[in-house]
Amino acid sequence: MWARRCGRCPGQARTGRASRTRPRTSWTSAGFGSLESWSTEVPLPITGGWVSAGRGGVQADAVLVAPETGVPLLFVEVDTCHMDAQRIATKVGRYREFFRRRVADGHSKKKVPMWRTRWEVPRVGGASWEEPLPPLLLVCHRLGPRRPEATWQHVADHTRQHWAGRWDSNGGYTDYGGQIPLVSTTIDLLADHGPRAAVFHRAGRDQPQTLLEAIGNPRRDAYLARRDARQEEENRRWEKQRATEREAAAREARRPVCSECRVGFTDARWTYTDSLAGRRDPHRLLCRDCAAARLRAEREACQRCGQPRRDDQPATDLELRGVPDGVHCAACRHQLKPTRNTGRTVREPPGRCHGPLHARRARSGRLGELRSWLQRWSHRRLRHVLRLVLRGSAGRRTWQGRSPAVGPPGGPWGTR
Template identity: 35%
Template sequence: MVGTFTAPGKGSLRADAVLQAPEDGVPVLFVEVDNHTEPAATVAAKIDRYRRFFQRKVKDHQGRDVELWSTVWEDSGRGGYPPLALVFTKDVGPEARFNRMKKVAELSRDCWRGRWHCPGAEFGLEEEKRDGWREYEGTVPVIATHLDQLRTKGPHGPVWWRFGRTTWQPLNDALTNTDTPAEYFARSDARRAAREAQYQREREETRREQEERLAAHWPCPSCGRSVDPDHTDADGYRPEPGGLCPLCERTRRELEAERSATQERTGIVARLRTRAAER
């Protein structure tokens, strides 16, 4: 890519048209017309030439390196280089036409496809491992259409296919980047908010369940301790409503066992005395 805009060097880029519509958010749109006279690979190679042209740098008035195209046209602010529109003109039928578009897109993928970034790929949750954004810096947005579509629906109708997408879109939608960092961070913030909301719901549910369990407690009739109706002691004791706490129940059982043993001993002594008297 050599020469200047007014005196381009041999082999330099020569667009079929350069359109400007800043009122529509399109500071500049380069146009290539495809008459189906060249192989798809040749058309794809033109897209690479556009990318190399956009990469060319010159010195600005302060001696800084700037991209040559930015000294003539404004940046759209969408990210990436100025867009390129491919207008196919030959009437070969919708299927053959779209197959050619897809072939050109496949052969020029490195020029227009943004680099994928996935921060959670290694350590994130399952959804975060798949989510990320595309970095469009250094890429050429390519949109394609057919002349018949332009005639029928106009340039602002859903007649543009942005390379890498699945639907026909109006011009502004087709030129607007998707899978951007802003969209990713919005989704990330939404996931974080959803996790926090879930955590708060679980905390509230736990608190409510604890309050319900505490509400079912009663004071031990013996010592006044709070008695948990759901508690089962190691010996299998589970208090009945209004019953003793496990500690008092063990004490009661121990006292009961001691009284029974004392009564048993007393009975034995009494029987021995009776027998001795009978002799």
């Protein structure tokens, strides 16, 4: 196949090192793309347009567009070891100028890279968020006097400013944003091992790699994968936190509120009110403190009137000075079981009598004294009447045949 491309017959002998017959290793791995994926002799204008290119442009030997195989865009330069290495390095610089040329987009006013107006390539951003330029593959075919290794070394040394990347210490990879991935291989390596083997050398790297690894950035891809995984984990954690907050807000909106103090129930109180025993609790609409206060008030309230009993407060009124029974208040005890008051109420000294409470106590003391005086007066009057009756009985003074114990006419008290 290569003999036909070079203009020789398969049986024609070669001279020099190129005429040596090398054993070919049979390989059956598929290549990249199909025949329709390749384009040859593609002009890349630095000035002018695609149809009428200006001076100073470059022409790619071949262009591969095979996104289904992982190679969205690849420019290929074939060297038969006849061209000077400096001319190849100059051609790489022209590739850089073409890749950096920007033209106005037909759909918008902003400018885009010219090569993007013809080829669709996914955008990939590194640490600098500047996408790398399309890769350039240099394929050497040992037909001329120059050695491919020397040519590649010279091209790599003189085009360092076009392919060298910047080390990203945070991500642990080399960022090639705005640079050309420059890759090299030979026809012999492709014929021996196939296009899927690790026969491609990228400028700036020591070991040979496969084509996908050489034109890509495995370390950057691993870093981006880790970053995306962390971001996805943070998003999941954030969504979980938001869901938890929404559930907590919805639960707080459903939380019962005390009907007296308007304070939300605690979780324990809420759980209790939702239980079977809590549904039967008459104070289930109250919080724990208000329910305890209500129970305490009910225990200390009078069963008859519902007012506080106040058993610990002494009664100053003689009419309400009954013994507390733990059931009724003093007023209800007086109404249910009146008590007879004997004795006097000692009033407080005048210096301490101030205010409505002390005035009421003073009045109660005066009324008690009046009742005591009336009782003593009644007792003296009764003794006087009894003496008169007994005296009349002794003098045989009767009236209307009644018993001498009955008083004389004129009333129960008799006559003086």
